[in-house]
Amino acid sequence: MALLTVKDMTLRFGGLTALNSVSFDVEKGEIYSIIGPNGAGKTTIFNCLSRFYNLDEGTIHINDRDITKISPSAVSNMGIARTFQNIELFKNMSVLDNILLGRHRKRSTNLLKEIFFTKAVKEQEMRSHLRAEEIIDFLELQQYRDQMIANLPYGAQKTVEIGRALAMEPEILLLDEPSSGMTMEETEDLSFWITDIKEAFGITIIIVEHNMGLVTSLSDRVLALSFGEPITIGKPEAVMEHPEVMKAYLGDEGAFA
Amino acid sequence: MRFELKRSYWEDIRIFRYRSDFRWYMALVFLLLVLPVFIGDYYISQFNVVFIYSIVSVGMMLLTGFTGQLSLGHVGFFGIGSYTSAILVSKGIPFLLAMPLAGLLAAAIGILVALPAVRLTGMYLAIMTIGFAFIVEEVLARWESLTRGNMGMVVEPPSIGPFEFDSEFSFYYLALLILILSLLAARNILRSPTGRAMISIRDSEVASQAIGVNLMKFKAVAFALSAFFTGIAGSLSAHKLSFISPESFNFLESVKYLAMIIIGGLGSLHGAVLGAAFLLFLPGVIIAVKEYLPHAIASQPGLEPLLMGLVIVLFILFEPMGLYGRWMKVKHYFEFFPLYKKDTFKRVKSYYKAEKH
Ligand SMILES: Nc1ncnc2c1ncn2[C@@H]1O[C@H](COP(=O)(O)OP(=O)(O)O)[C@@H](O)[C@H]1O
Numbered sequence: 203m204a205l206l207t208v209k210d211m212t213l214r215f216g217g218l219t220a221l222n223s224v225s226f227d228v229e230k231g232e233i234y235s236i237i238g239p240n241g242a243g244k245t246t247i248f249n250c251l252s253r254f255y256n257l258d259e260g261t262i263h264i265n266d267r268d269i270t271k272i273s274p275s276a277v278s279n280m281g282i283a284r285t286f287q288n289i290e291l292f293k294n295m296s297v298l299d300n301i302l303l304g305r306h307r308k309r310s311t312n313l314l315k316e317i318f319f320t321k322a323v324k325e326q327e328m329r330s331h332l333r334a335e336e337i338i339d340f341l342e343l344q345q346y347r348d349q350m351i352a353n354l355p356y357g358a359q360k361t362v363e364i365g366r367a368l369a370m371e372p373e374i375l376l377l378d379e380p381s382s383g384m385t386m387e388e389t390e391d392l393s394f395w396i397t398d399i400k401e402a403f404g405i406t407i408i409i410v411e412h413n414m415g416l417v418t419s420l421s422d423r424v425l426a427l428s429f430g431e432p433i434t435i436g437k438p439e440a441v442m443e444h445p446e447v448m449k450a451y452l453g454d455e456g457a458f459a
Numbered sequence: 460m461r462f463e464l465k466r467s468y469w470e471d472i473r474i475f476r477y478r479s480d481f482r483w484y485m486a487l488v489f490l491l492l493v494l495p496v497f498i499g500d501y502y503i504s505q506f507n508v509v510f511i512y513s514i515v516s517v518g519m520m521l522l523t524g525f526t527g528q529l530s531l532g533h534v535g536f537f538g539i540g541s542y543t544s545a546i547l548v549s550k551g552i553p554f555l556l557a558m559p560l561a562g563l564l565a566a567a568i569g570i571l572v573a574l575p576a577v578r579l580t581g582m583y584l585a586i587m588t589i590g591f592a593f594i595v596e597e598v599l600a601r602w603e604s605l606t607r608g609n610m611g612m613v614v615e616p617p618s619i620g621p622f623e624f625d626s627e628f629s630f631y632y633l634a635l636l637i638l639i640l641s642l643l644a645a646r647n648i649l650r651s652p653t654g655r656a657m658i659s660i661r662d663s664e665v666a667s668q669a670i671g672v673n674l675m676k677f678k679a680v681a682f683a684l685s686a687f688f689t690g691i692a693g694s695l696s697a698h699k700l701s702f703i704s705p706e707s708f709n710f711l712e713s714v715k716y717l718a719m720i721i722i723g724g725l726g727s728l729h730g731a732v733l734g735a736a737f738l739l740f741l742p743g744v745i746i747a748v749k750e751y752l753p754h755a756i757a758s759q760p761g762l763e764p765l766l767m768g769l770v771i772v773l774f775i776l777f778e779p780m781g782l783y784g785r786w787m788k789v790k791h792y793f794e795f796f797p798l799y800k801k802d803t804f805k806r807v808k809s810y811y812k813a814e815k816h
């Protein structure tokens with residue numbers, strides 16, 4: 203049984219069919235990539251998985267549990283963390299506070315204990331801070347630790363978003379174009395981090411990415427999408443050479459850079 | 460090394476960031492404790508009102524300043540707190556029990572208000588909360604068997620055991636204590652997961668959901684907490700005034716509550732208190748200033764609300780971070796004196812202008 207099973211995912215925006223019967227499954231511990239030209243529906247898949255969009259048809263299962271109808275926050279609480287193509291951070295907070303917020307689902311105290319800031323709350327805060335500092339060290343964000351997000355360079359903001367997702371200690375991590383807007387150096391770091399996240403933390407990763415070098419070197423499997431239709435699924439090399447994938451990208455050559 | 464690191468987390472967690480802060484707060488509390496000995500009853504009474512409204516302001520700040528949910532109906536919770544406490548005490552229930560019960564009833568009704576409110580934002584939420592305030596005022600006026608309707612109710616002074624807080628002097632210490640407890644409770648919430656979740660909703664609902672914050676639940680929690688503090692303040696106010704009637708809970712009062720937190724600075728507990736103090740001392744200042752204005756202007760009716768409105772507009776335009784923001788800027792200026800950069804606060808300011816709370 204796969205960790206994540208998507209069956210016949212279909213979504214329409216008025217007349218536009220953004221996803222047409224997309225099915226795939228992701229095994230535990232895999233790095234799974236979704237590729238396709240702009241507007242293919244990659245981000246829409248993520249928005250369906252995190253339940254921001256309601257499917258018109260189809261189902262999503264995690265470990266046999268049907269999550270097609272649960273709320274976005276419930277999905278996150280099941281351990282599905284994500285980043286956004288256009289960055290959704292708490293812009294008015296520090297890097298540390300953003301990462302601490304990732305600990306939300308790990309809390310075990312209630313409001314009453316928090317009002318009195320009991321020993322349990324204090325210890326939980328210490329643990330959360332410890333975990334947050336570890337993540338800050340791991341992603342080399344020390345120099346930005348107390349800075350407001352709005353003052354950070356774009357690449358650092360993308361990294362903080364990954365940090366916040368890691369603080370959730372998720373089972374599945376969804377990364378939407380993590381390397382876009384990053385410098386070459388940052389992209390190299392990113393590639394190491396993704397490998398570490400899979401190997402050291404044992405997190406399953408689904409990644410939408412335009413950098414084909416990154417996709418080929420990281421992915422266990424790739425799903426190629428065009429105009430909301432799945433073209434093929436398989437090993438990265440095989441998918442890249444698939445004639446229909448090549449054709450889909452013909453009008454979007456730059457993506458192969 | 461490890462030890463160093465650990466100490467620095469604790470600095471982020473503890474209630475007062477720096478030891479020097481703690482000393483300043485202690486000095487302030489000490490000053491407030493001795494103050495009534497040196498000032499007359501009139502000024503003590505003014506302070507009592509400021510304490511009560513500071514508690515309201517803390518409640519409003521949690522909901523609007525920290526969670527980003529606008530309410531123009533909080534006077535409803537204030538009224539519920541006032542009447543609950545007054546009625547319970549008249550039926551022989553001790554004040555020490557009646558006051559928290561007043562807060563809890565307000566909180567429970569706060570959750571009921573939140574149920575439809577969590578689906579609304581901005582203007583629609585504001586209008587819905589105004590509707591709530593109207594309903595409360597109507598119910599208080601019509602439920603005569605319980606509230607004596609528009610005739611109003613006489614309320615006993617608060618008493619704990621044999622001790623009666625029947626003078627402005629003794630009430631001062633009761634109100635101050637409850638304000639301090641309210642501030643400590645609010646501060647504790649804000650440095651815990653619940654408070655962080657509330658603030659996250661203000662900053663981005665999408666991102667909040669992505670980290671697992673249940674919007675409905677935490678908006679309802681914010682409403683309940685906010686209503687609780689406002690209800691407690693209502694209870695104190697009823698027992699201080701010794702007479703309450705429905706018309707004193709007109710929805711326009713809520714505009715004043717909103718003004719307090721805007722003037723004080725949204726998103727700051729310091730601001731909550733500063734804003735309440737400023738707004739309540741303002742009429743006195745206006746009256747004092749009036750004497751120096753030409754008669755033609757000073758005798759215009761509606762001068763006070765006009766000036767009050769003007770002050771709010773000026774704050775939103777020129778000091779969107781409120782009095783506390785201004786204070787921080789002044790402090791920052793002196794700390795970094797030769798190095799102070801003019802634009803340090805610009806970015807933050809533009810954020811506040813863009814976001815409508
Ligand atoms: N909220 C929306 N409303 C209407 N159309 C949308 C919405 N989100 C995406 N689309 C459309 O769905 C298609 C897929 O978009 P998207 O998933 O963002 O593509 P990409 O593969 O580049 O991430 C596009 O044609 C886009 O215009």
Ligand SMILES: [Mg+2]
Pocket residue numbers: 244245246287
């Ligand atoms: Mg996209």
